[in-house]
Amino acid sequence: MVSLAIEGLGVRYGRTQILTDITTPVIHDGSIIAVIGPNAAGKSSLFRRIAGLAAGEGQVHIEGVPDGEQALVYLPQDTSASAALTVFESVVLAAKQGRSLKVTAEELERIDELLDSLRITSLASRYLAELSGGQRQLVGIAQSLIRRPHILLMDEPTAALDLHRQMEVLSLVRRLADERRMIVMIALHDLNHALGYCDQALAISQGRMHRFGPCATIIDEHLLEQVYRVDGHVERNSLGQPQVVLKGPLL
């Protein structure tokens, strides 16, 4: 049983405090946490801090990860890579990081399967520089998943994807959480995706924690008004699911 808890987390770049006092209760395996908030709220900084890549206050408690297994992988927002590497090579690279130089047949098999499950097998021999933004994000997801992490931090993985691909990726994430019992923290802009695929939500605004709790409780007209500064509300749609209905920006 892997669990994650965040206690009083803060991030500082030089003298500027980017993020202050983010605290969550214990998050259990199999859950997906939507990290929501406007641009520059501090979502990426939170992920970097949890992954140990940014300096600051507070503590991250991870428990129950068996020895020798990857506790956590952080998937940053895509940066355009122009390396002379193929998609397949870039996933091999992620799999072998910190390990021996030899690539085994079993490792190749695992990569084949993963590319298959992400439906990007046909991209395997393409160079990274030739890919579209959405394809790059799928490759980034493959690079993260091949490490078989127990906790996955995904920074806006659906940003450059079309609607079909967005839902495909989120369904995959849901499946990974359910089947592999992964904890996934995922930064999302689309609140309906958060409502549809995530268990809980961590709302951040201006570097501070707004609220943490079940998505259906957190995402309401107060959040829309105070955090996103838009006029709207949440109602049940014809399928009986909660859905954000927007009227316009607050002035």
Place this chain on the structure above:
Amino acid sequence: MSDTLAPTVHRGSHSYRASIGRRLLILLGLAAALVVSFAVDLATGPYDYPLSDVVTTLLFPDDADTKMRVILWEIRMPVALMALTVGASLSVAGAQMQTILANPLASPFTLGISAAAGFGAALALVFGIALVPVLTAFIIPLNAFVMAMLAALVIHFFSQLRGVTVETIVLLGIAMVFTFNALQALLQYLASEQALSAVVFWTMGSLVKATWTKVAVTAMALVLTVPLFIRQSWALTALRLGDARAESLGVNVKRLRLTTLMLVSLLAAISVSFVGSIGFIGLVGPHIARMLVGEDQRFFMPASILCGALILSATSVLSKMLVPGAILPIGVATALVGIPFFFSLIFASRKRNAW
């Protein structure tokens, strides 16, 4: 994106395996070409020996003609070997600079490290100033090394500043080239006639003064640094995915960048301090290697080493043949021969040109 949704029987690992095989063949081909070039380098000179005689003399020195044995082993061998070690050093240094600075223009030459080493060497040649007051027998290479490290540190420091782009670093490198060239010109202005010719000779780049000791030192530098790069193969390759992605895969980007920069400065400085400024190898060698085998460091680095050694070795042959009876300075010959070849490759393989 319908292409990615089409059912496919072709698995990614098949073409990956095929590409690995192809790369091993390319490395073998380069190594074979290197052996041939090395033998031809030994055979050519004021008196050209037939290749078969060269091979026999190397394999069975006891049965060989004494004069030929002395010429091959004592005179031509250190020069030919020096071409290999220096070519390999400069090329691998350029390859790793391009990798850690994510910049296709990075090389010991274009970032001012050669120029800094040149200035350090000139300080010793002109004024006998030792920047490190120990081991004064090695005053020239030590001076060159200290100045090269200083240049490398300046580049590293600036590359860490926020808002500094790749273009800024290249501009900084160019500024350093001009600064150190100006300082060196100043030294030359102040130098005695004898010291002046030593500096000028040094700047043109020459393998002719190679000795077994110099070969040993440059070879030792390679032996000490290359295994460290090999150990970091995956991490160095990951840098090409961008800093954020590399960090997220567990690479300590800052430390890797600093240690790599120090090691390549060592390689570049030692080479340059012994043979003078040999331009372009550090720029062209890695680019040719990248076009041939891609950027997986497990192949990219050996390919860079082989390409660098091959280019300098082949240039060494040509520098003896271009003007009958004279040996062109190797730095001049490298540029004249290397650049056309380089451009022919660029135009031949534009589709996979990563930069």
